[in-house]
Amino acid sequence: MSTKTFGASIKRKEDPRLITGEAKYLDDVQLPGLTYAAILRSPYAHAKIKSIKTDKAAKHPGVLAVFTGQDFKELPALPCAWQADAGRIKNNLNTPRVLEIDRVTHTGMGVAVVVADDRYTAEDALNLIEVDYEPLPVVVDAEKTTFPGAPQLHENAPNNICFDWSCGDADGANKGLSDADVVVKARLVNQRLIPNPMEPRGCIAQYMPASEEYTVWMTSQDPHIMRLLMTAFVFGIPETKMRVIAPQVGGGFGTKIFLYPEYCLMVALARKVGKPVKWMETRRENYVATTHGRDHVTDIEIGAKRDGSITALKVKTFANLGGILSTIGPGIPTTLYGRLLSGAYKIPHIYCNVIGTYTNTGMVDAYRGAGRPEATYVVERAVDLVAAELKMDPTEVRRKNFIQPGDFPYAPADNILAGLKYDSGDYDKALKKGLEMVGYESFRKEQAAARKQGRYLGIGFSTYIEMCGAAPSAWIGVSPTGQGWGAAMWESANVRVHLTGKVIVTIGTQSHGQGHETTMAQIVAEELGVPLDDVTVQLGDTLGTPFGYGTYASRSAAVGGTAVFNSTQKIKEKAKRLAAHMLEAAPEDMTYEDGKAFVKGSPDKAKTIQEIAGAAALAYSLPAGMEPFLDDVTYYDPPECTYPFGTHICVVEVDKDTGEVKVLRYLSVDDVGKKINPMIVDGQIHGGIAQGVAQALWEGAVYDENGQLTSGSLMDYAVPKAGFFPNFELGSTETPSPNNPLGVKGVGETGTIASTPAVVNAVMDALSPFGIRNLDMPLTPEKVWRAMQSAK
Amino acid sequence: MAQAVSITVNGTAYTKEVEPRLLLAHFLREELGLTGTNVGCDTSQCGACTVLMDGVAVKSCTVLAVQADGSTVTTIEGLASDGKLHPVQNAFWEKHGLQCGFCTPGMIITVVDLLNNNPHPTDEEIRHGLDGNLCRCTGYQNIVEAVKYAAEAMPA
């Protein structure tokens, strides 16, 4: 491939409308006759709903209607996509209803809705609804919820266990531990996070009675899936009777993947009320009604020989799923967590057991990284704990255990990856580059000198891998060997070259900040040899785009991009055949280069793609059997996932008097395979790092023992500001993925996956003179200070 | 009881009757249809709603429309002139200072005010100058680059 656009840091095509305020996000969408919904949410974490009085609210001026769960009891509870059944694992599923009817199992569950002329009035009316709750005892801890005597949330889930899942080989792992020279045990907590995309969630639904059709606008990362789930699993109407539009979406980080009760509620309301209805979350509402991330309590045992080689890793995790299940909740701490516990290392024996539990807290589901940050945290902390125990340099232990370039494709031990294999990599090369960038040897000298002056500097590493470009459908799905997700995971792209030579690409991915209108266009411009300005990418509307699984799991480049690429190849083949016809040449003698088709060796007698497209569109003279128009669609099911990797390094200073941690430097060397647009790739890494560092130092959702989210707003939950970070220093290596023709691995989540343990490892390194080995996140000043005090 | 307010927004004078409790942000978005200014939170932290009011950056979600009576407001829609992007807008585009774009209008307005007060800020001054604007996508790095690029491009 020549590199005219592919690989170039081209300014984004989507930006003009974003930098001028022209772009239309959900709350910007206006419709004639639009009404506004406000949802009354339970202030109790666990309660029976005894009665609801709505008459005062219904009579309030400006109110059209007030409804409760009873009014929608004919609608089933929402679907959960992770069945994991196939007789292999029992799954005690409980999902939300559009409005709860009898009981609530977390604060913020919706119990009533007001529809009014404007949002202020709707809020006034909410305050007039009287709900009689019978509070029930509350449990919020992921592990303690399984103890005898804990309040039971759901009848079908004894001991509040949703599932008990495992992968790997327990006997092998036990043997590996007994063969070890040292075994380190630790409890690692991966605290609950609130994702906080800057745009909260919202939905507008409109019903047209004559055609019995719905149009739904929603803040979604996967409109086609939303349509399928709502029509087939909630409303029981033909899939074609609904159009779902994701307008400009202001960030998602996973939270906007799922089917939420409010979306279904708006659809039901639009029909019931006979007017279009809009619901837009407030930020505080987002905190109780939108999914959270992480929330694992994990006990690890890692065994190693004196020379640093790891003999086994055994992991037991309690994964908090919340008071009720979100669409994919159970799939995250299993498929995308347990299976990734080999990390970048040749660990000979691995066993992971995950207990997914219900507690009276908000729903937990995928959040940037989805399982892989949790896995990387476990592995990268475990390796550092081994290094500390053996008094070995943490980079030496890593090197000792790295999977080597010659080992690819690499299947982690004990079939934990269920048949998949890491594609390609050179982990040591990335580590070497990182060490050069940071100046490792001189840092250690500086650190030693600082310690003598009573200053505590620390350096932390994270040599991560991750798995993305999800996923081969048979691997992930409800097939005999699949992971049990009720989904496929291929992707689609339709490429059409119009009569005037302009190209329209419609795809099933859904950009919400990742720049697909630019990157997908770059692929097309490169392959077809057309100007970038001539390529328009359309997405986010079920009308006019082929069915696709949407954007998450860093899949859009590897899977969506390949679908785009494959469609361009089909177009080129057809273009060559038509050009041969136009040039009266033999099709097998044709080649296609730089936007032209010509007989090999005679580039001066060429037909441009624009000429070919024109001929195809007019169809005045086509070869026998050829259909008019240059138009091809690809549904691409990836044969494998892709495996980015790299080294992240964090340098911190800990204030010995206050415990404050200052990030002095943050460097990353990431290998995401080939890059379509390096500027966009770097932007993804920056954003990912910021979120991962934030988990280590500032963020954490806090529930009190009554199930109240005390970190209930941005006043308490510390989403980081610009002043919190130094400039990130980015480096990269490039090991193309052999698993797709673009050679891309994906980058959307790597920053977050890698960074959290790098920061924690750095702080532990700074505190090692105090003998402190492990502290839980976030590493607030008080926590660090107390650890130093206890150590004295 | 409704109050009459007269506010000049992006050069056009408007007079409307509003409830005292109506936020300036909602006035701009709903009454005037200027939806470029976004609302991202409810505790005055995020800054997505930032506009220029009488020449300085303010959070329009924390100002009542009645307080803006008689004032001049500039929103993101009013920054470009004669179809030409403001240097700050252009800088964000050049330097990939945005991803999802939701925080961007407020961020750009804050930067305009920042550069008005401090035409050649250091990295640290930029980062602290953005204390009132949250971004979840960019990690702020390219925003800082955009500010520096804009500073170079703007008349001293």
Place this chain on the structure above:
Amino acid sequence: MYSSSVDYYRATSVADAVSMLKKNKGAKLLAGGHSLVPAMKLRVAQPTMLVDIGRIKSLSGIKAGKKEVKIGALTTHAAVASSSDLKTACPILSEAAALIADQQVRNRGTIGGSLANADPAADYPTLMLALDATFTMMGSKGEREIEASKFFKDLFTTALKSDEVLTSITVPAYGNMEGMGGAYLKHRHPASSYAVVGVAAMIGLIDGKVARAVVVVGGITGNPMHAVAVESALAGMEPTEANIASAADMMDIEATLGDSYASSEYRAHLAKVMAKRALMLAAQRAGG
């Protein structure tokens, strides 16, 4: 996000505002609105009427004299932070104002509004106590003055009567005096940007020794308090690091505030550390 309904009145003078407050029991003053409007949006404040004093010109402005600086209650934090008069005459105040919230909030929030709100996590109350400021207020019974130490009564509670308007704040122009230095340090809450702990330290030196030390701690109790033990320990001493460190260690304020970010025990510890650091800086600035 959506306040409850409220009536609105725009006052044309302080007397006008006072009269409206007297007539309407549920009325609240609206200045910059950056404490009140957020509270209304959460519906924790539901005034029946807003008496907007935001346009009363006499309430704004900074008048610097040789001995004192008089600051109108409606002066914004941004104006306090950037005032060259204050940077010369009372630099600790402009330094503290620059640390409040963020630029947008500073462009609207007023010194009078913040003081009348008396949030324990705010910055100004600590400063006012350290500066021994005087507050002037106007009510239906006329004008009166109160010193800062008598102004703050409890969390969110001041000596202002329900019909009184805080009109100005007078602070000493210590920057015009020889041998005086002050510093304000703030441990910022990472989410709210409020002061988890805020320490204002002032030092007056005569012949290289501390004639007077002031240390006021905010954020650990309902209202800011003098760290009297620290102040006494430093009196008459040379402002060396060792003397300052041991004086700071004498702090014995019982911390009553704490939350999931910082417990009261940690806040008390932080106050000592910050007192030491603020005193070092104040001493340096005093010329010590």
